[in-house]
Amino acid sequence: xxxxxxxxxxxxxxxxxxxxxxxxxxxxxxxxxxxxxxxxxxxxxxxxxxxxxxxxxxxxxxxxxxxxxxxxxxxxxxxxxxxxxxxxxxxxxxxxxxxxxxxxxxxxxxxxxxxxxxxxxxxxxxxxxxxxxxxxxxxxxxxxxxxxxxxxxxxxxxxxxxxxxxxxxxxxxxxxxxxxxxxxxxxxxxxxxxxxxxxxxxxxxxxxxxxxxxxxxxxxxxxxxxxxxxxxxxxxxxxxxxxxxxxxxxxxxxxxxxxxxxxxxxxxxxxxxxxxxxxxxxxxxxxxxxxxxxxxxxxxxxxxxxxxxxxxxxxxxxxxxxxxxxxxxxxxxxxxxxxxxxxxxxxxxxxxxxxxxxxxxxxxxxxxxxxxxxxxxxxx
Ligand code: G3I
Numbered sequence: 001x002x003x004x005x006x007x008x009x010x011x012x013x014x015x016x017x018x019x020x021x022x023x024x025x026x027x028x029x030x031x032x033x034x035x036x037x038x039x040x041x042x043x044x045x046x047x048x049x050x051x052x053x054x055x056x057x058x059x060x061x062x063x064x065x066x067x068x069x070x071x072x073x074x075x076x077x078x079x080x081x082x083x084x085x086x087x088x089x090x091x092x093x094x095x096x097x098x099x100x101x102x103x104x105x106x107x108x109x110x111x112x113x114x115x116x117x118x119x120x121x122x123x124x125x126x127x128x129x130x131x132x133x134x135x136x137x138x139x140x141x142x143x144x145x146x147x148x149x150x151x152x153x154x155x156x157x158x159x160x161x162x163x164x165x166x167x168x169x170x171x172x173x174x175x176x177x178x179x180x181x182x183x184x185x186x187x188x189x190x191x192x193x194x195x196x197x198x199x200x201x202x203x204x205x206x207x208x209x210x211x212x213x214x215x216x217x218x219x220x221x222x223x224x225x226x227x228x229x230x231x232x233x234x235x236x237x238x239x240x241x242x243x244x245x246x247x248x249x250x251x252x253x254x255x256x257x258x259x260x261x262x263x264x265x266x267x268x269x270x271x272x273x274x275x276x277x278x279x280x281x282x283x284x285x286x287x288x289x290x291x292x293x294x295x296x297x298x299x300x301x302x303x304x305x306x307x308x309x310x311x312x313x314x315x316x317x318x319x320x321x322x323x324x325x326x327x328x329x330x331x332x333x334x335x336x337x338x339x340x341x342x343x344x345x346x347x348x349x350x351x352x353x354x355x356x357x358x359x360x361x362x363x364x365x366x367x368x369x370x371x372x373x374x375x376x377x378x379x380x
Contacts, residue, residue: 064088189231218250225267272320288359307370
């Protein structure tokens with residue numbers, strides 16, 4: 001999915017200040033209370049080095065990450081970091097169709113359950129990603145799947161988590177809006193072959209299986225006034241007008257900033273405003289930030305630009321009613337954008353560019369970056 005978001009960093013090229021204080025990763029495992037508001041009242045937290053989950057909870061908000069089950073099993077430092085910092089997590093691939101129903105009607109939940117158990121142990125909630133997507137599906141599933149296939153899949157997967165103490169929300173559909181106008185054959189901008197009625201029925205089936213979860217329509221490229229956001233909002237409106245339960249608008253927020261791309265702050269705020277009017281809560285589901293070429297002349301400056309971009313973006317989000325922020329991974333060690341399969345061609349062709357792919361709050365060694373501090377400050 002080699003898509004590029006066109007945003008301008010507002011980051012200035014100022015000097016990097018001392019990055020981090022000692023003892024950052026101390027295991028002060030004081031858990032926030034279930035009730036975030038009581039924390040705000042009883043335990044004001046002022047230190048940016050406090051776990052992000054606590055800083056968020058103090059404001060009635062949540063911070064989380066996508067989790068990869070393999071790394072969770074193999075890397076204790078990765079697991080410890082997530083437990084310390086996060087109050088919500090999204091399985092990276094374990095709940096996708098290929099992960100849950102590899103053969104028709106044969107369901108498997110071992111890997112997803114392992115993440116659910118981790119969440120339970122660490123008092124985190126889990127966001128279910130995803131029941132419907134054009135990628136990461138077994139070859140026997142066409143796109144779009146037939147209604148019969150969808151019924152069986154949604155019953156099998158949502159049914160398994162109906163009584164889950166941690167899974168509280170679902171990306172019912174993911175990335176249904178076409179990447180560009182030539183990828184659609186309908187007025188809602190849905191990917192070619194997908195009919196709005198099918199998406200409506202998918203949500204209706206989901207509501208029959210388990211309407212106690214939050215239902216999310218997740219997509220990328222809607223963080224500004226674009227063809228995509230326009231059609232995404234049309235689809236939200238269509239679903240709301242057709243009696244569908246739709247609670248959350250999942251704004252993925254895989255953001256590309258560059259001094260060459262203007263960040264459409266006004267457009268983004270108008271998307272948030274429109275969602276408010278439609279009574280759908282915006283949730284940041286897959287945030288990461290890349291500073292694209294031309295690069296600054298040092299990694300320190302790049303990290304500062306990324307941090308400033310996080311802060312500015314999150315401030316707009318919080319002003320627009322966002323209370324849940326999930327980054328797509330927590331450490332640059334495992335960011336999807338460094339996988340050859342997903343890395344944009346320009347970075348593959350120029351290996352020296354790859355060190356500039358630093359989109360997440362912690363570096364490869366799990367040391368907190370300025371982006372982490374920026375997220376903390378935005379929550380504060
Ligand atoms: O599990 C196999 C492993 O056994 C094998 O050794 C390895 C070799 O490449 O591949 C592993 O599977 C990969 C999997 O990620 C696990 O990391 C798949 O090839 C790879 O296609 C898969 O990519 C994921 C992608 O979605 C497709 O499912 C990325 O990690 C994941 O970050 C990405 O996430 C998407 C969201 O779901 C939707 N929004 C965009 C976002 C980024 O592309």
